[in-house]
Amino acid sequence: MNTIGYYPGCSLHGGGRELDMSIRAISVVAGVVLKEIDDWSCCGATAAHSLNHDLAVSLPQRVLALAEAQGFRQVLAPCAACFSRLKGTHVRLQRSEALAQKTRRITGLEYRGTLEIVNVVEYANRLLTDGLDRKLSQPLRGLKVAAYYGCLLSRGEGIIENEDPEDPKGMDAVLRASGVEVVPWSHSIECCGAGFSMSLTDAVLDLSRDILAQAQAAGAQAIVTGCPMCHSNLDMRQQKINSRGLGSFDMPIMYLSELIGLAAGLTPESLGLDRHFVDAMRVAGRNR
Amino acid sequence: MATRMDLSPNQVVRLAQVGDGPSTERLLTSDAIWMCAGCLTCTQRCPKKLDPAAIMDVLRELSSEGGKVSGHQQQILKFHRSFLDSVEQTGRMQELLLVAFYKMRTLDLFSDVMLGPAMLARGKLPLIPSRIRGYQEVQRIFDSCRKRPSAQGDSR
Numbered sequence: 001m002n003t004i005g006y007y008p009g010c011s012l013h014g015g016g017r018e019l020d021m022s023i024r025a026i027s028v029v030a031g032v033v034l035k036e037i038d039d040w041s042c043c044g045a046t047a048a049h050s051l052n053h054d055l056a057v058s059l060p061q062r063v064l065a066l067a068e069a070q071g072f073r074q075v076l077a078p079c080a081a082c083f084s085r086l087k088g089t090h091v092r093l094q095r096s097e098a099l100a101q102k103t104r105r106i107t108g109l110e111y112r113g114t115l116e117i118v119n120v121v122e123y124a125n126r127l128l129t130d131g132l133d134r135k136l137s138q139p140l141r142g143l144k145v146a147a148y149y150g151c152l153l154s155r156g157e158g159i160i161e162n163e164d165p166e167d168p169k170g171m172d173a174v175l176r177a178s179g180v181e182v183v184p185w186s187h188s189i190e191c192c193g194a195g196f197s198m199s200l201t202d203a204v205l206d207l208s209r210d211i212l213a214q215a216q217a218a219g220a221q222a223i224v225t226g227c228p229m230c231h232s233n234l235d236m237r238q239q240k241i242n243s244r245g246l247g248s249f250d251m252p253i254m255y256l257s258e259l260i261g262l263a264a265g266l267t268p269e270s271l272g273l274d275r276h277f278v279d280a281m282r283v284a285g286r287n288r
Numbered sequence: 289m290a291t292r293m294d295l296s297p298n299q300v301v302r303l304a305q306v307g308d309g310p311s312t313e314r315l316l317t318s319d320a321i322w323m324c325a326g327c328l329t330c331t332q333r334c335p336k337k338l339d340p341a342a343i344m345d346v347l348r349e350l351s352s353e354g355g356k357v358s359g360h361q362q363q364i365l366k367f368h369r370s371f372l373d374s375v376e377q378t379g380r381m382q383e384l385l386l387v388a389f390y391k392m393r394t395l396d397l398f399s400d401v402m403l404g405p406a407m408l409a410r411g412k413l414p415l416i417p418s419r420i421r422g423y424q425e426v427q428r429i430f431d432s433c434r435k436r437p438s439a440q441g442d443s444r
Binding site (some may be wrong): 013015040050052062150156191193201203205211276 | 289292312317323325326327328329331332334345346348349352363364365366368369371372375379380381382383386390402403405406407411412413414421422423425426428429430432433434
């Protein structure tokens with residue numbers, strides 16, 4: 001896995017920028033080259049699968065076909081939603097030749113199904129077993145975190161593999177290797193309200209409030225996520241949750257890859273920690 | 289999200305099974321199908337191994353095509369359409385375009401206006417939308433997937 005196809009997805013160029021920065025940074029440490037899929041397009045996300053079934057399969061199929069034609073065997077999609085759409089499409093095209101044919105007609109592109117699509121939790125674990133564990137020289141001792149998987153890193157038949165959907169543990173080994181203490185808690189797979197941040201804001205504030213409150217009650221000093229949508233709802237919306245009187249939280253929301261990067265001794269700025277809405281810089285420095 | 293819905297996911301499935309005129313109308317005009325975030329909890333836990341999340345997708349498509357979207361849930365449809373407009377025009381979702389399209393559709397110009405500058409300060413809001421080279425390929429995909437030339441009902 002020295003070179004791997006990289007699908008940042010739209011969020012990682014905008015609101016999810018820290019995930020992009022920290023994934024790239026830990027890949028350098030691990031000696032893995034991330035090569036961006038040339039001319040990738042959007043996976044369609046929730047909008048496409050809400051409004052048009054054909055579009056929901058065709059948009060990801062274009063990405064998969066491009067990656068395959070560019071010679072990749074594996075594609076890393078750090079955004080949980082992109083991963084779910086790409087791998088979900090891969091699985092459905094494998095299962096239905098009729099759908100594969102129809103999609104081929106729509107996009108004009110062939111996808112033979114040879115890719116392995118990897119999410120952020122799987123990627124982190126692979127880096128770890130491939131030797132990254134020996135480079136985590138500055139463990140974050142004494143930091144207690146709640147590992148938050150949300151929906152799309154825990155659920156999806158044929159999409160999330162080797163994970164208990166009701167009690168996922170995929171982040172544990174990586175977090176422990178980073179020196180972090182993982183606290184047991186109740187809300188690791190609850191939904192944060194996902195893409196409704198603008199269109200159904202009240203629901204997002206309530207659901208995200210519950211997640212913050214439960215993490216706090218469990219003694220966590222930070223929540224760890226791998227999803228830019230969850231991150232945005234819990235980090236960017238935390239101020240609004242407080243100003244609405246729903247709580248008084250001051251909970252840093254960390255990407256899994258940011259914690260790994262800190263444990264590897266990278267600077268917090270190089271991982272994007274200074275770009276959070278809720279101060280995340282305090283999480284750095286514990287290991288110095 | 290299920291606790292906020294006017295129909296629970298199992299009621300949605302039951303009405304789909306009944307499938308007569310009134311049941312279908314109730315489903316297609318419901319809030320529930322639009323309030324579904326696609327979290328897959330219902331599909332994960334369905335004791336009958338059904339896939340309510342996929343059923344919701346189909347119902348949303350039928351509801352928007354038929355112009356039956358609940359008045360309460362128009363803003364969700366407008367958000368999805370704004371998202372897709374950005375993708376259709378540039379090949380990718382660009383937050384600035386998405387927000388601009390959404391605010392034009394909803395005329396809700398002032399909520400969260402302070403988030404823009406805050407995101408900008410954090411380098412999270414690229415100001416100049418860029419197109420991918422193959423944006424016309426993406427536009428052709430949209431064209432092929434459009435069934436009836438933006439036909440019935442609900443306003444775009």
